[in-house]
Amino acid sequence: MSLFRKRPPVRQPGPPLLHRPWHVPETEFPGIVPIRTLPFDPSDRAAVAIVGMTAYTTGFEFSVARRIRPGIPGLDQGPAPEIFRRDFNGPPSFQLSLQLSDGRTVVDGRPSGDAEPAGPILMPRGGGGTSHSQLQRWWAWPLPPSGPLDVICQWPAYGISETRVRIDAQLILDAARQSIPLWPQDGA
Numbered sequence: 557m558s559l560f561r562k563r564p565p566v567r568q569p570g571p572p573l574l575h576r577p578w579h580v581p582e583t584e585f586p587g588i589v590p591i592r593t594l595p596f597d598p599s600d601r602a603a604v605a606i607v608g609m610t611a612y613t614t615g616f617e618f619s620v621a622r623r624i625r626p627g628i629p630g631l632d633q634g635p636a637p638e639i640f641r642r643d644f645n646g647p648p649s650f651q652l653s654l655q656l657s658d659g660r661t662v663v664d665g666r667p668s669g670d671a672e673p674a675g676p677i678l679m680p681r682g683g684g685g686t687s688h689s690q691l692q693r694w695w696a697w698p699l700p701p702s703g704p705l706d707v708i709c710q711w712p713a714y715g716i717s718e719t720r721v722r723i724d725a726q727l728i729l730d731a732a733r734q735s736i737p738l739w740p741q742d743g744a
Contacts, residue, residue, distance in 0.1 A: 577614060578673055578697045580681070586610035586617065587734030589727050594707070599715030601628045606707060606721060607691070611731035615697035617681065618707070620652065622690045624714060630687025649713040654678055654696060657703025657725060662696065673697075699732055700725040 575582055589609035596604045602624045609618040624630050654662040660676060667673040676698060683692030705725040710718045 576670070576672075578667065578677060580617065580695055581612045581614055581735075583737065583739045584612055585736040585738065586612050587731035587736075589616065589618075589723075589731040591723060591727065594721040594723065596709045596716065596721055597719040599711075601625050602711060602714035602716060604709050604711060604716060609723075609728070609731075611699070611728045612735050613699075613732055613737075615695060615699060616728050616732070617693055617695050619683075620692050620694060620709075622650070622685075622692070622711070624688040626688065628688075628714075631690075632687040650711045651709070652678065652694060653708045654700070655706035655708060655720070656700050657705065658701050664694070676700075699729060702726050702729060 587610065589611055591606070591609050594606040598604070602622065604620060604622050607619050607621045609616060611617075652664050654676070656662065656676065662676040662678045664678045664680065666679050667677050676696065678694060678696045681693040681695045683690060685691055702725050704722050705728070706720045706722050708718060708720045710716060
C-alpha cells in the first residue's frame, strides 16, 4: 500500500523560460544570512519585520512579515481594501526600498524588457497570508557592496511612516559564499 495518491498524467511542458542573470539562481541553494528578526518601527495599527534572509552568488532574498492589529480593519476591509485595489497610477500603500553603503537607493519594482537592468533591483517574489497576517519574499540584485545596508519600509495606510532597519552587508556577502551550486547555469 502506497502512502501517496496517484497523480494525473503529467502535461507536456511548454517552452522553457529563459533565465536572466538578475533573477534568482535556479542552479543553487542559498546560504543562510545569520540575522535575528528585524522589526521596523510599528504603529498602533500594524507592525512589519524582516524575518529571514538568504543569499545567492548573484543577489539575496528576504522575507517580510506584516501584521495588522486585531480589531483593526484588515486588507480586505475598509473603504478602500488594499488587497483588491489595482490603482497602478498612484503609489502603492506598502513600499520597501534599499539604501546601499555607496549611497544608491533601490526602489521596488520589476525590471522591464529583456535587457540587463541599468542598476540594482528590488522586487517582490510572492507570498501569502490572511487579511491580518502576511508573509512576502523580496529579491534584491546584485549583491550589495560591503558596509551598512538599510531596508526602508513605509505603510501609510496603517500608520507606518518611513522607517528603516540596518544590517551589515558583509553578513550577506559571507552567506553568498556559502551557497551550494547544484549544476552549471547553462545546464551542461
